[in-house]
Amino acid sequence: MKLIGSLTSAYVRKARVVLAEKKLDYVFELENVWAPETGISAFNPLGKVPCLVMEDGSAMYDSRVIAEYLDTLTPVCKLLPANSRDRANVKVREALADGVLEAAVAAFLERTWRPAGQQSQAWIDRQMGKVHAGLKQLSEQLGEQAYCMGIHYTLADVAVGCTLGWLAFRFPEIDWRGDYPNLARLFDKLSERPSFKDTAPPSA
Known part of the structure; x- marks a missing residue:
């Protein structure tokens, strides 16, 4: 998996914290969405980060969606209750x-x-x-x-x-x-x- 984001976004940080807590391997790719040459729209038409690019090339965005998905990948440090x-x-x-x-x-x-x-x-x-x-x-x-x-x-x-x-x-x-x-x-x-x-x- 590849996470596209910045070092200062709290939404990106949320995804990074979850990845760390779940002990999941990923590549972190820095992206300045405000730069004229940004390529984020190739993955997220809304031009926002974080954006999680899957192994098959599909993309997932919005930190809430990403965090909820990541929590399903491993039982380590469950962050969302089943109830x-x-x-x-x-x-x-x-x-x-x-x-x-x-x-x-x-x-x-x-x-x-x-x-x-x-x-x-x-x-x-x-x-x-x-x-x-x-x-x-x-x-x-x-x-x-x-x-x-x-x-x-x-x-x-x-x-x-x-x-x-x-x-x-x-x-x-x-x-x-x-x-x-x-x-x-x-x-x-x-x-x-x-x-x-x-x-x-x-x-x-």
Whole structure:
């Protein structure tokens, strides 16, 4: 298998963490989707990463789809429960973490890609409102549990850890550590795992 992605995308990091946790062999191919010469559309018409290219040349994209598929390939470190309700709860938490990330990315791009005079502060504020509301919900769901779903490490933790890591990387001014100490404890614990250590953003 070949994973196409970047070193700074939290969505790509999620796929890389899952690959590491599942102990799956793959080739990591760096791709800058913003570059004029990018070839990502040959595999994903949406022009996004991560993109997982299979042995037969077919491609799979969207980090949630990739992560769920990878979890079926080996029983090592099962990240999704078999029980349908528990599985859905993990996926809901993953969706929430991804939603926080999506809103933060939208605000980041508005601030960095548009000239200052063309930026919409109302748009940035709307996205950051989603970020803060999502962080609050993630903290409330976590409570004093060891992991997002209780005592078991799951895909929800992978998604939350990757989102928090990206916020620390791109939005250091957001004091989620001070506001939500339980998220900080979870993130610190996840950061000790080899899968997270080996996939940390290069400037983090």
